[in-house]
Amino acid sequence: MPPPPPEVALPEVEPIIPDEEFNETVPDLDAGDDPELDRPLESIEAFERRLAAEQSDAEPAEGSEAPLGDPALADGDPVEEIGDAPISDTALTEPLPPLGEFEVEPVEFAEDAEDRETVEIDYRVAVNGLEDADEETDAAMRSMFNDLSALRDGDGEAANVAMIAARLTEDSELLKRILASEGWYEADVQTRIDRPTDDGGDQRIVAVLDVNPGQRFAFSEINIEAQPTEPSDLIRDNLALEVGEPIVAQRVQGAEAQVAVALPENGYPFAEVGQRDILLDQYTGEGVYTLPVETGPRARFGGITTEGDLAFDAEHVGVLARFKPGELYDASKVDDLRKAMVATGLFSTVTVAPERTGEAVGDGTEYVTVNAEQNAGPPRTIAGAAGYGTGEGLRLEASWTHRNMFPPEGALIVHGVAGTSEQGAGVTFRRSNAGRRDRTFELTAEALRSDYDAYDAYTGRLAGLIRYDSTPIWQKTLTYSLGVELLATAEKDYDFALGRRDRRTFYIAGLSGQVGLDLTDDLLNPTEGFRVTALVQPEGSLEDGFNPYVRARIDASGYFPASESIVLAGRIRLGTIQGVDRFDIAPSRRMYAGGGGSVRGFAYQKLGPLDPDGDPIGGRSLNEAAAEVRYRFGNFGIVGFVDVGQAYASTMPQFDDLRFGVGLGGRFYTNFGPFRLDVATPLDRRPGESRINVYVSIGQAF
Incomplete structure (x- = not known):
């Protein structure tokens, strides 16, 4: 720095220590005052001899080897003895105590000072400038920012201002990425931290992000x-x-x-x-x-091949396929084939993919082979189900299945039921995808014991059935089933001529046919559309000659979505038995109303004609109806319902003496259907009827 101009008057500065005081403090270094300062330095050898003499009584002679470095220093003994050390503590010469008597005093540490209480800083977040976008885009970007923001994730608390600043930096980059994803590629985001004001309002720190979106590309x-x-x-x-x-x-x-x-x-x-x-x-x-x-070549379906650990051959893979050779290639049909193979339950993994053949068709396309790579899984399954209903009691079902005992897809099923009112066992052979996808052929033999208020029966049954049904993969508009049935059953029935229940034996042969129309949006839990099913069963009793008759029933249900979470549902059922007196029909083949799948609020089969003891005896016709309001929130739901119905001794429903039941239900929705718990009570309750009836099962009531 240059000196100040001479004309500038500087203030006089007094010294911190006067010169006289400083000079008196510094000692005089003149050699004449202290002879030690004038003495020459001693040699290293003389220094070591003097140091050894100070540490030992021996006095080495002048000119001898310097003792430093010798373990014994001045005594000349190369073996160091404890006594050589200039230490007077005699404990060093004592023998060590036995290990068992050696005592160690624990080391005591000073207590740590108490941790200081963590101080949290409260803050809030302000994002300015996004409102320049349209309302829909603004809302979408704010929602995305709130989901991913580090500031939002901190729940308005931070350990210090530096942490808030770090979160601000991270969120500014997040906002730039969000804006770029919506077309603002040159957005600018400025950040700052505003201190609270002293006006008595919100005293939180404000983390501010000022957005300038720029132009939208x-x-x-x-x-x-x-x-x-x-x-x-x-x-x-x-x-x-x-x-x-x-x-x-x-x-x-x-x-x-x-x-x-x-x-x-x-x-x-x-x-x-x-x-x-x-x-x-x-x-x-x-x-x-x-x-x-x-794009690659345009292609048509050719042949089907399969490889790997096979559960069935390529011919049966072709049965599952919904495409024919020569059709234009469609990847959705290939994916459908993969799903159908998975649905058989026979594989741990399945891969279905096209492979080029190079074989030209002649119209600018070439054939491709669809190859199914199989990896067969365990074919055996043990399954169980449980349910409860007032009048039916507890019902437990179990089954053991070998799904591919008779390839392809020939299953053997051993099943049993153990419940309060029904016990039995049976065996079923089932061929799935029998010659056509989703067509099933079944043969069943079973023995059952049933003990209900309506009847007590011992039944043996042989049945055959072929059906074409909907599946979770492909819900069909039209379904059907055809069957034959042979029964031998010994049942107790009230004999009005005898005035008591008497056991009779019935031999029944019958056919069954059913057709269904389904225009709903979901197989297991429909929310819109309708279904209609008609069942006709011509059969005859061989007890006293051949007494033919026809059992018929029609069911219809509809569903209307009142909102995203509310569905209105309703159903009706009409049934009739034509051509025979009630007494000539086995009690188990008559028509009953009441119960969880019929008219809730009443016990199982309790509606309809009764004997003098108040037990049901069944009728030859029935009518039922139900209405539900289903409210769903997440995986849970609440249902309010009203059911009505009655069974009649006549062959046609009379629509009189209708009984009503009302109740509430809970639903827990799973990937295999809702779990149902319904609680209902009868209106205009009569003597002997329960006030509360409970029903537990899988699936909606209809």
Whole structure:
């Protein structure tokens, strides 16, 4: 620094220590005052001899070897003795105590000072500038930010301001990514921390993110680089992007995914969607989008092959397939085949994929082979179910199944039931996908003991059935079943001529036919649409000659979604038995009403004609109806319901003396259907009827 100009008057500075005081404090270093300062330094050898003399009584002679480094120092003994050490503590020369008597005093540490109480800083978050977007986009971006924000994840608390600042930095980058995903590629985000004011209001620190979105980029061109397809606009029609719309990442990815799905579903099994390129112009806010697509050859279905640990052969794989050779390739049908194979329950893993053959068809297409790679899993299953109903009591069912004892898909099932009112066992042979997908053939032999208020029966049964049903994979609009049945049953029935219940034996042969129409949206838990099922069973009793008759029933149910969480449901049932007197019908084949699957609020089979003891004896017709309001929240639901019905001695329903039951139910929804608990009470309750009736089962009431 240059000196100040001479004309500047500087203030006088007094010294901190006067010169006289400083000079008196410094000692005089003149050698004449202290002879030690004038003495020459001693040699290292003389220093070591003097040091040894000070540590020992021996006095080494002058000129001898320096004792430093000798273990014995001055005594000349190369073996060091404890006594050599200039230590007077005699304990060092005492022998060590035995190990068993050696005592160790625990080391005591000073107590740690108490940890200081953690101090939390409360803060809130303010995001400014997102409102410049449209209302829908603003809400979507704020929702995404709230889900991923480090500041939001901190629940408004931090250990210090530095932590808040770090979260702000992280969230500013998050906001830039969110804005870019919605088309704002040049957004700027500024952060700051505002201290609370002294106006008595909210005293929390404010973490502020000021957003300047900038311009939003939009498509100016959409280009597709691909070989010609059939039809020619196949790719463009499925790429749901338009010139002029904002460049939104989710829409771009969704459009490309749709192309990747559409091509294999329209004859291009080996199509591949390449990496997009978007060229942005920062001056105009426009983007030129280019998508390369490798379509591969157009193909038709050829043969089916299978390999691996096989559960069944390629011929049966073809039974499960919904495509025929020569049809245009459709990836959705290949995926459907994979699902059908999984649904058999015979595999641990299944892979179904197309393979090129190079064989030309002649119309610009080539054949592809569909190869199913199997890995068979354990074929045996043990299953169980439980339920409870007032009047029925507890019911437990169990089964053992070998699903592929008779390949392909020939299952042997051993099943049993143990309950309060029913016990029995049986064996069933079942061929699934019998010559056609979802067609099932069954043969059953079983023996049952039933003990209900309506009848007491010992029954042997042989039955055969072929049916075409809906499955969780493919819910069919039209279903059917055809069957034959032979029964021998000894049952107690009230004989009005004798005035008591008497056991009689019935031999019954019958046919059954059922057809169903299903236009609902879900097989297990419908929320809209309707179903209709009609059952006709011509049969005859051989007790006293041949007495033919016909049992028939029709069921219909409908479902209406009143809102996203509320469904209104209703059902009706009508039944009749024509051609025979009631007394000539086995009690177990008559019609009854009441119970969890009929009219809730009443015990099982308790509605209809009664004997003098008040026990049901069954009728030849019935009518039932029910209405439910189903409210679902998450995996749980509440149901309010009203049921009505009655069974009659006549062959046609009379629609009089109708009985009503009301109640509430709870539902727990699972992937195999809802678990149901219903509690109901009868209206206008009569003597002998329970006030509360409980029903527990799997599945909706209808």
